[in-house]
Amino acid sequence: MDTELVKGTLSLLILSLLSRKSMYGYEIAATVHKDTDGAFTWREGSLYPNLHKLEADGLIVGEWEEKETGRKRRYYRITSKGRAALREKKQSWQELYEAVNRILEKTDGQA
């Protein structure tokens, strides 16, 4: 899948996943991989600048948690501002999806 398309939808995916439950970075990457059957090919490193940007914008909050194994992980949870942003983004994505589909369907009819 086009990496640029994935990058453009990354914040939507992150917010969507965090609306399910709190997750840490690797867990988000692993869930995306699992839920899309590996269809998304992206640089996992791109995840963190997006997470940090969302956190700076107040859409998510990150907190360190120490596990029993001694490993520390930074869990992110969505904020109420983040949920509102998610709804907007979903709406935008839906509109975009429908608009793009309409164009593609018309083009397919002429092809």
Added chain:
Amino acid sequence: MDKLEQYLDQVCRGLAGSRSMRQHIRQELREHLRDAMAGHKAAGMSEEEALGRALADFGGPAEVRSELEATHGQRFFAVVIDKAIEWKERTMRAKWLWLSWAHLAFACVIVVEILLLTYTKIFLVPKLHKLIQDGWLPGATTDPELSWLLGLLAPLDWMARYATWIVLAAAALWALFEWRVRSENKSFMRLSALGTTAFALLVSVVLTTMAMLLLFFLGLPGGVILGPRVVNDLTANIDASVGALEQGIAQKDWEAIQHNAKRAAHSLETLAWLENQQNKSVFRPKWDKLWSNVQWAKQNMDEAQQAIAAKDANRLGAALDQFRQAYAPVRRWATRVQEGEPE
């Protein structure tokens, strides 16, 4: 794990923000990569393969760093440090190239010098000694101004005798140096040692060559040195040879007799050869009268050599008596010339 930390260094280098925040980012990325590695190892990969795969999935350090910098900004000093590191790496590469070239050049010079000295020792010096021994270079042994040059060839004999020990000692010193010395100037120290060795060998080559050339050209009877001194050298050589020959007769040492008769004959031949050269003008007018004596003495020395070959003592004694009679005027004239009396 060094590879992982190096990767994180490259990614997190230069990020703006507080030290604590940068440490948190680094820690978060490290944990992600460790989780990814654990996942790949669980799938059957080796530690190294798992790390390689985790880093590849995470993205190139320059790209990830660029994206992080877009979010967090870049430290001003990081830019300066990056430039400094880049400059240092470039300089280090240039330094390595120049140092390698200098080492190679010095090593080549040393090899050529050693080959030259070996060739001189094996082929040239024995030929020079043979010429001296056979009386072709009388000045080389009788002239104190030249004989000291033979001393310059002595170190060559010493080096040849102890060549194995010298090579072993040099190898041991080198190994010790490479093993023990941990200075940052190690390359320059090695280069200095090579340079000093090359210079010392160059001095040896120059001195050896100079000694051989001077001994050859100045030792030749009719070569560079003309005039009365030539005759003096030759007659001194004949005197020494005949004296040793007589001593050999007394000791009945035929080998010594034969050797010294050969030396005397060579000197007489050289003396006769001079007559055919331009040197006539130097020795005239007495030379014309002495020429017949030189020829006579030479004939008797040839007769003496035949008697020696036959080991006929009586015939040898008779030939030497005739030789002395023919040679006496030549010797007297040579003495007068040497003392500066008119010819």
